[in-house]
Amino acid sequence: MKRSVILNVNRIARTVEVEPRSLLVHVLRDDLNLTGTHIGCDTSQCGACTVLIDGQAVKSCTQLAVQVEGMDITTIEGLAPSGALHPMQNAFWEKHGLQCGFCTPGMIMTAVDFLGSNPDPTDDEIRHAIEGNYCRCTGYQNIVLAIRTAAEVMRAQSAAGQPTSEPAGESTQRSPLPAAEPAGAGV
Amino acid sequence: MIPTSFEYVRAGSMREALAAIAGAEGVKVIAGGHSLLPVMKFRLAQPARLIDISRIAELKGITPRGKGARIGAGVTYREILESEILQERFPILHEVTHTIGDLQVRNRGTIGGSLAHADPASDMPSVMLALDATINLRSKRGKRAVRAREFFKGAFVTELAEDELITDIIVPSLPPGAGTSYTSFEQAASGYAIVGASAVIARKRGTISHAVLALNGVGEMAFLVPGADSLVGARGEAAELDRVAGGAADGIEITGDIHAPADYRRHLTAVIARRALDTALQRAR
C-alpha cells in the first residue's frame, strides 16, 4: 500500500506517494525526475547511485525511501542549483575525471562527503575513499587528480572565507554543500 | 530488483520496537539495511513487516565505561571511526572498521546489525571475541548479557531470540600496554574477509602475559583459537608464533568457495594469523 512521504530533496520538500518497498534511487529517478543519480549494478557494489543523506554519502539503491523520510537528500542536481558548477564538478571537468560519465555523479557525491571530513587528503586516502565507486573507463588516475584539485580549490576558498559554490552571497558556511536555494525554486 | 511488499513501521523507542517484534510472525527489524536490503532485493528474505530501529535514541552513542566502552547497537561504522574514545582505548576497532565495505557502507552499516547478521566473512565478530566483549540483549521478557564468545552459533546464526534486540556492546578494558591487530586478506571486490585475524597481546618484562587470537572468514563462524593461550609465559619468538598460527584452524571445518578453495584458505589462515600476532606483539609496550 502506498503512503505519503515527505522527502527534502535538494533543499525542497517534496511529497511523494511510495510503497514501503520503493528504493530511494527509483523514487529520485522515476517520481522526482532526478535522473542524474544512476543505477549501475543495483546490488550495492558500484556506487553510481550515491547521494548525500544528511551530508553523508549513501548508495540509494540500498535504502528505502521511507527510511529517509524527513532527512536532507542531496543529489548531483543539488550541487549546482543555479547552474554554476560546484568546485568538485569543475575539477572533474578540468582534469578529465570522466569519459563516458556514467560513474561521475556517484563519484562526485562520495568525494564531496569525503572532503567534508578530510579537506587535505593524500592520494592513498582519496583512493580508499572511492573504493565503493567503480569506473569502467578512466582507470581512476584523473579521478584522483580531480578530487585532489577540488580539495585545493575548496581549501583556498574556505581560507578566503568564500562559499564553495554558487549562488554567491554572504554565506560563511564551511560545508562543502552550496548555500540554500530559495524554497520552491528549481525542478 | 525490488523487495516483495511489506508493511513498514518506524519505532520511536525501545518499548515500541520490543512490543512490535514480540510474538509476531514474519517481522524483521531494519537498522542500516546494508545486509538486510540486499537479501530482500534478491528475495531471499521476504518479511511481512519491517520495524525500523534506526532512529531509536537508546541504541545510539559511544560512552566510556570504566576504562572500557559502551557502544550502542545502532552506532554506525562511521561513528566508530570518528570516536576519540575508541581511537584511544581500542585502536583495533578503528583498524577493523577501516577495512569494512566502503565509505558509503560505513556511513550506514551498524555494529549491532553486523553482529546480529553473523556473516561468517564479516570482520567485526572476531574483534569482539578477541576483546571479550559482552553483547546486551533485550526483549519484552527482560534483559540478558551474553559474552561474544557465546553469542555466535553458526553461519548467520546467533544466540538472539526472535523477540530480542541487541541494545549495546560493552568492551572491557585491555590489559595495560596491550598491543592489538586486525589483519585480513580481503576478497577484492566486496572487501569481505577471506581470512581475518584479531590478536591481543600484552607482555610484562619481556614475557607474554596475555595472548588472544580470533579468526573470521575461515569456517562457518568466527572463533577463538585455543592454542593462543600457550603463548602466555613465552617470549614471542618466531617459532612460537609460527606454531600457534600454523595450528590456528586445527579442528575447524574450513570453508571452500569461489573466492578461495579450502586448501588455499588453510594456507592463508596461517599467514594472516601469523601477521596479526606479529603486529600485536610489536605494538605491545
Ligand SMILES: Cc1cc2nc3c(=O)[nH]c(=O)nc-3n(C[C@H](O)[C@H](O)[C@H](O)COP(=O)(O)OP(=O)(O)OC[C@H]3O[C@@H](n4cnc5c(N)ncnc54)[C@H](O)[C@@H]3O)c2cc1C
Ligand atoms: C557493498 C557492501 C560491502 C560490505 N562489505 C563488508 C565487509 O567488508 N565486511 C563486513 O563485515 N561487512 C560488510 N558488509 C556488511 C555490512 O557490514 C553490514 O551490512 C552491516 O554491518 C549490517 O548493519 P546494518 O545496520 O546495515 O544491518 P541491517 O541490514 O539493518 O540488519 C542486518 C540483520 O541484523 C538484524 N539487526 C539489525 N540491528 C539489530 C539489533 N540491534 N538487534 C537485533 N537484530 C538486529 C536485522 O534484523 C537483520 O537481520 C558490506 C555490505 C555491503 C552492502
Ligand code: FES
Ligand atoms: S546501483 Fe547502487 S551501488 Fe550500484
Ligand code: FES
Ligand atoms: S567515466 Fe565511464 S564509468 Fe567512469
